[in-house]
Amino acid sequence: MNSTADLPEWSAQGPVVELSEETCWSLIAGAGIGRLGVVIGEQPEIFPVNYFADGETVVFRSAEGTKLRGIVADRLVVFEVDSVGEFHNWSVSVKGAAEVMGPAYANRAAEDALPPWHPVTEYNFVEIRPSSITGRQFEHHLNAVRRSDDGTLSPEL
């Protein structure tokens, strides 16, 4: 985790920017919806979750009684947030171990005015301790080609 600057590159799909850690945290800052990737047996699974990111960790909540708590506890997970924009798309991935936090954490989170989804008794909080955060920004031009009715290929805007 030592990248400090956005790095323009050229991928097989077109112009792409490898984003710095600072930019990655900035893009996913605050609360929103992201996707949690876990492995169950040999099967990867993806769950959309509400999350909060503060520049050091990612926290998401898991309702008491759902499977998610048991699935993620102390496991390697990936947490991904992406966005489709007018000029480019971006995707940020946080990888690390997931830790289920106890009631004291929920209380502290409430005191610190964590997210809009303030803790209620039926929620568990799960924190990802990041081992890496990486992101890429994909420029729209040359990202794809479109075939016109006459068969010609042109960049998809």
Next chain:
Amino acid sequence: MNSTADLPEWSAQGPVVELSEETCWSLIAGAGIGRLGVVIGEQPEIFPVNYFADGETVVFRSAEGTKLRGIVADRLVVFEVDSVGEFHNWSVSVKGAAEVMGPAYANRAAEDALPPWHPVTEYNFVEIRPSSITGRQFEHHLNAVRRSDDGTLSPEL
């Protein structure tokens, strides 16, 4: 893969509807952006990809020269599409084995007018042979609670 009707239920997070396979395919029909979940070693990874879904399979493209082709070939993958709406959110997951298709497939896809991202030479196509497709719709009301300035809790709309 035999569900035939949407099934209203009640989760710990609020009202939720277990979607039928027909509804799931309908929601992800056509082309768009989804997220591919794979396992590399013990680490789950998530990649946003362009895709096309026709009610039987999900096809996504992988640019020649990227890692994705080698990563997904003959592996168990999950492909997830979700949407945040005014009244509810939904999420659909397709699980199955990924198969890298040869040039003949790209040609056939072109003839069948597959997606807007018609094949060009630098793309590989990867098909997911679904072993399951499942989806859930989360109603917004009671999905979360918001704490007002005076400390009272109310449903987040």
